[in-house]
Amino acid sequence: MTHRERLVAALSHEQPDMVPIDLGGTADSSIVVEGYERLKAHFGIEAENTLCDRMMRIVEVDERILQALDIDTRAVFLGTPRETPPDPGPQKYRDVWGVERIKLDDSFYYDQVQFPLAGDISTADIVKYPWPDPDDPGLVEGLRERVAWIREQTDCAAILRIPAPFVHLSQYLRGFEDWFCDLIVNPTLLETLFDAILARTMRIAERVLREVGQEVDAVICGDDLGTQKGLQMRYEQYEKYIKPRHATYFRQAHDLSPAKFVFHTCGSVANILDDLIEIGVDVLNPVQVSAAGMDPLVFKQKYGGRLAFWGAMDTQYVLPHGSVADVKKMVEERIEQMGEGGGYVLAAVHNLQPDVPLENILAMFRHAREYVPSFMKA
Numbered sequence: 001m002t003h004r005e006r007l008v009a010a011l012s013h014e015q016p017d018m019v020p021i022d023l024g025g026t027a028d029s030s031i032v033v034e035g036y037e038r039l040k041a042h043f044g045i046e047a048e049n050t051l052c053d054r055m056m057r058i059v060e061v062d063e064r065i066l067q068a069l070d071i072d073t074r075a076v077f078l079g080t081p082r083e084t085p086p087d088p089g090p091q092k093y094r095d096v097w098g099v100e101r102i103k104l105d106d107s108f109y110y111d112q113v114q115f116p117l118a119g120d121i122s123t124a125d126i127v128k129y130p131w132p133d134p135d136d137p138g139l140v141e142g143l144r145e146r147v148a149w150i151r152e153q154t155d156c157a158a159i160l161r162i163p164a165p166f167v168h169l170s171q172y173l174r175g176f177e178d179w180f181c182d183l184i185v186n187p188t189l190l191e192t193l194f195d196a197i198l199a200r201t202m203r204i205a206e207r208v209l210r211e212v213g214q215e216v217d218a219v220i221c222g223d224d225l226g227t228q229k230g231l232q233m234r235y236e237q238y239e240k241y242i243k244p245r246h247a248t249y250f251r252q253a254h255d256l257s258p259a260k261f262v263f264h265t266c267g268s269v270a271n272i273l274d275d276l277i278e279i280g281v282d283v284l285n286p287v288q289v290s291a292a293g294m295d296p297l298v299f300k301q302k303y304g305g306r307l308a309f310w311g312a313m314d315t316q317y318v319l320p321h322g323s324v325a326d327v328k329k330m331v332e333e334r335i336e337q338m339g340e341g342g343g344y345v346l347a348a349v350h351n352l353q354p355d356v357p358l359e360n361i362l363a364m365f366r367h368a369r370e371y372v373p374s375f376m377k378a
Contacts, residue, residue, distance in 0.1 A: 003072040007157035010342045011260040011308050019339045021368050022347040024061030025073025025159040026220050027053045028264045029347045034354035052077050055110045058351050069365045074150045076160045082138040096132040099172045108354050115175035123192045134203035140211045147215045157217040162205040165249040166197040167223035183237050213257030226267020229292045250280035268292040277307055286311030286349040297337045310345040320355040327363045332371055340375040
């Protein structure tokens, strides 16, 4: 099988020749700058870093590393908006949504320092907010060329990123404290904010999908809904305020692309997997196995054939703190638990953090290629 055939087979619940592996195919399965520097040094690569997410300082992984590790995926990220606010100072930036962040000297990430719509606001304040232009031509620049390059220069699967629908962005704009209070005491205000954001992210997604949606193999977006122990909100609140809007967003993706639809949500979300399937999710990422109820074996037994899984390599405990032997054992367990009959892409649970040793990164991907599972020996 080619790398692309392997990925497509797995997402279609067909048995691939081996479990596909992903590094950097999405902005949720890449690596933070500090860890990436060690990876580049290991492979003797000297190159400037290109970030695919400035807040998390996540990189676009060099093609030479992807080839060396035999990675099956290649990312297709949005272009850079032409109308981008200037940086307000050293180690500071303001994104197109008006959110300002700063990187402290002892931090690996950019932390948010202001919430533009926090406090005592009205729906009128939301309406008159200086929203970014969803028709900014820069957002789709280079997409066709990137997909063409993947098709012509590799045999890998093209994974298209579209914007986060509205949960993330509404929390960044409103502020987390006000956001959670609004869910209970002022849901009308929060719904107005949701819909203002969704109108713009859907327009961006529409433009991106019309540009290359027919040519890619998977489409991914993310909106974190979980915590370590459960949903961020009561199920009834998810069902009333979040689910219908996600359904609208996901439906558009299916209408404009035949590709499998991947939804990223961190945390414990076991109690909404049926809902996600109902509204069009084909693949769950990142399967945060260290969160409550996120049991890969149970998921495979309960949802295999209806939902594929992408991730499940523990980044909270095993990858940063385990030995190479521990990592190899985890690789074998995940492939045995989730790989039979397709439906699994092996990747880290979210991005590889700076505390993950180089040897564990190498062991994860190399052993995934070396290991022959029991269901392939019969």
